[in-house]
Amino acid sequence: ELIFCKLFKEFIEINGLKELNPTYFELLVAFAFWCFVKEGCTHAVVEVGLGGLLDGTNVINNPQKVAVITDIGLDHTNVLGETIEEIAVQKAGIIKPHNQVFTYYQDEVIQDVILASCRSNHALLQRIDQPEIEVKYSYLPNLPLYQRRNWLLATQVVDFVVFRDGLKVLNDADLLFSQSIVIPARLEKIEIDGQYIIADGAHNPQKLQAMCTSLKSMHPNSSITCLVAFAGTKEPTVRQSLKVLREISNDIVVTEFSISEDYAHTSLPCQKVAGIAREVGFEKVHSNSDLIQALGSLKNAKSDIKLVTGSFYLIAALKPYLGRNI
Numbered sequence: 001e002l003i004f005c006k007l008f009k010e011f012i013e014i015n016g017l018k019e020l021n022p023t024y025f026e027l028l029v030a031f032a033f034w035c036f037v038k039e040g041c042t043h044a045v046v047e048v049g050l051g052g053l054l055d056g057t058n059v060i061n062n063p064q065k066v067a068v069i070t071d072i073g074l075d076h077t078n079v080l081g082e083t084i085e086e087i088a089v090q091k092a093g094i095i096k097p098h099n100q101v102f103t104y105y106q107d108e109v110i111q112d113v114i115l116a117s118c119r120s121n122h123a124l125l126q127r128i129d130q131p132e133i134e135v136k137y138s139y140l141p142n143l144p145l146y147q148r149r150n151w152l153l154a155t156q157v158v159d160f161v162v163f164r165d166g167l168k169v170l171n172d173a174d175l176l177f178s179q180s181i182v183i184p185a186r187l188e189k190i191e192i193d194g195q196y197i198i199a200d201g202a203h204n205p206q207k208l209q210a211m212c213t214s215l216k217s218m219h220p221n222s223s224i225t226c227l228v229a230f231a232g233t234k235e236p237t238v239r240q241s242l243k244v245l246r247e248i249s250n251d252i253v254v255t256e257f258s259i260s261e262d263y264a265h266t267s268l269p270c271q272k273v274a275g276i277a278r279e280v281g282f283e284k285v286h287s288n289s290d291l292i293q294a295l296g297s298l299k300n301a302k303s304d305i306k307l308v309t310g311s312f313y314l315i316a317a318l319k320p321y322l323g324r325n326i
Contacts, residue, residue: 102126267311
């Protein structure tokens with residue numbers, strides 16, 4: 001943290017930077033790239049913020065760049081487009097001339113978009129089949145199912161870069177260590193007073209399905225209570241998201257949030273979401289617009305597992321309180 005603050009203080013004082021009036025995201029992206037150069041970084045993993053084509057990170061035109069496209073679903077439709085094809089175009093926008101591109105086999109419409117972008121950019125495409133590479137790793141049960149899928153794709157990218165650039169080959173111990181890294185708000189387990197709260201930022205039906213499938217495989221016979229809130233932009237998919245959650249739970253607490261970064265992010269009214277939850281089959285539905293009181297209801301639930309999900313903004317707002325006795 002001290003290194004971060006020291007570097008940021010130096011960065012923010014660069015002449016002309018403040019006059020550009022960058023957004024919060026733009027500022028951090030520029031800061032990251034500045035740090036990479038300053039620290040002599042030779043390789044960097046850069047994840048886009050939203051989409052790809054028009055994202056603030058999409059300024060890397062080096063032909064040595066490796067473009068990695070994970071599973072694509074309907075998300076951020078108010079910005080990226082209302083169809084899978086439109087969203088795939090945004091995602092494939094990270095592909096630049098002569099890049100190496102890695103992705104899983106996906107729906108035909110997605111594959112067509114990615115292949116077209118590769119052809120127009122003279123990029124080389126490697127489409128990965130998960131079962132073919134999964135057999136090489138006997139220690140995958142350490143990971144939830146959806147993280148397993150992402151990890152397997154990442155190993156193929158690392159293998160390529162290691163071979164291309166003459167880097168040290170990762171051994172089994174290195175690979176096992178990579179699986180031990182805790183990703184915040186991705187099936188993150190938080191213990192308090194002998195009980196577990198799991199926080200996962202899944203916020204659309206595709207991501208929630210992946211999360212629920214993983215959770216069921218890890219805790220097949222456990223009862224689950226959910227604490228949820230959905231951003232206002234997610235209204236078109238809320239019903240389907242709640243149907244997915246109903247597959248693993250019959251008890252839900254609905255709340256609200258309001259967070260500001262560059263823009264305000266406000267959740268759907270909890271009463272509205274609660275009404276939809278009843279319609280899709282939840283028998284126990286509790287609604288409380290007060291975040292802390294809603295969290296208290298979750299902690300008092302009699303279920304084996306308490307799950308906070310539906311929005312990263314919800315988890316960000318609750319994170320200071322998840323490990324406290326309230």
